[in-house]
Amino acid sequence: MISSKISEWFYLYNKEIYHFLVYYIGSSDVDDLVQEVFIRAIKGFDTYQGKSSPKTWLFSIARHVGIDEIRKRKRLRVKQMIRFWDEQPDKATPEEILQLNENNRLLYQAVQSLKANYRDVIILRGIKELSVSETASILNWTENKVRITYHRALKTLQKSEGGFSL
Incomplete structure (x- = not known):
């Protein structure tokens, strides 16, 4: 079973x-x-x-x-x-490890530069496209904390050198 x-x-x-x-x-x-x-x-x-x-x-x-x-x-x-x-x-650099094109490499670097909570929520919500409730369950957070942290993480990513938005 x-x-x-x-x-x-x-x-x-x-x-x-x-x-x-x-x-x-x-x-x-x-x-x-x-x-x-x-x-x-x-x-x-x-x-x-x-x-x-x-x-x-x-x-x-x-x-x-x-x-x-x-x-x-x-x-x-x-x-x-x-x-x-x-x-x-x-x-080894991230591009050598991941062998990504330039945009993905820059996004990867921007995500890796985020603090851990921001990185977690960006990967789960923005990249893996999990729902707020799924993300909250994985991170053991409230749904409100997921929303707020995701919003702040996106703002931080937009201010980064590449000006990324997910």
């Missing part, structure tokens, strides 16, 4: 989870993280209460997987800096 339900959700949502994690992490190498999302979904299936849609529950898991990965990468960078004091850390 659990594995068939998770398999069904995988086929429905894996591409959306993949795209979310690419924006969230800043790397197109997120296949393992997508798998981790669904492994955590299997392990935590008995905690899924059906109060939100499976999609929002999976995005919530994906967000936590992304946070864990960012922390892991930061720890790794610190270790590399300590070990290789006189060498520059990771020289």
